[in-house]
Amino acid sequence: MTTLDITCVTLVGLATRYLEQDLPEQEQLNFELHLVLCPKCFHHLDKRRRTVRAIGALAGEPIQPERRNALIEAFSSRNPSTG
Numbered sequence: 112m113t114t115l116d117i118t119c120v121t122l123v124g125l126a127t128r129y130l131e132q133d134l135p136e137q138e139q140l141n142f143e144l145h146l147v148l149c150p151k152c153f154h155h156l157d158k159r160r161r162t163v164r165a166i167g168a169l170a171g172e173p174i175q176p177e178r179r180n181a182l183i184e185a186f187s188s189r190n191p192s193t194g
């Protein structure tokens with residue numbers, strides 16, 4: 112069993128819906144949690160976001176520090192041994 116609820120492949124598949132803010136809250140949380148932990152996917156999404164911004168369809172926003180901290184806390188509580 113993995114510590115992540117979604118895989119890199121899943122994340123790439125959900126990226127469009129994420130950028131359109133079309134994901135259910137729980138899925139969005141899992142998505143962002145993966146981004147915090149996986150630089151590869153973070154950069155992938157960053158590129159996608161730039162593309163989206165370039166065509167002017169959406170105003171993508173980076174993960175806010177507060178949300179990032181909340182995600183890190185959520186992750187830590189799942190893995191008490193890391194503290």
Ligand SMILES: [Zn+2]
Binds near residue numbers: 118119145151152
């Ligand atoms: Zn990933």
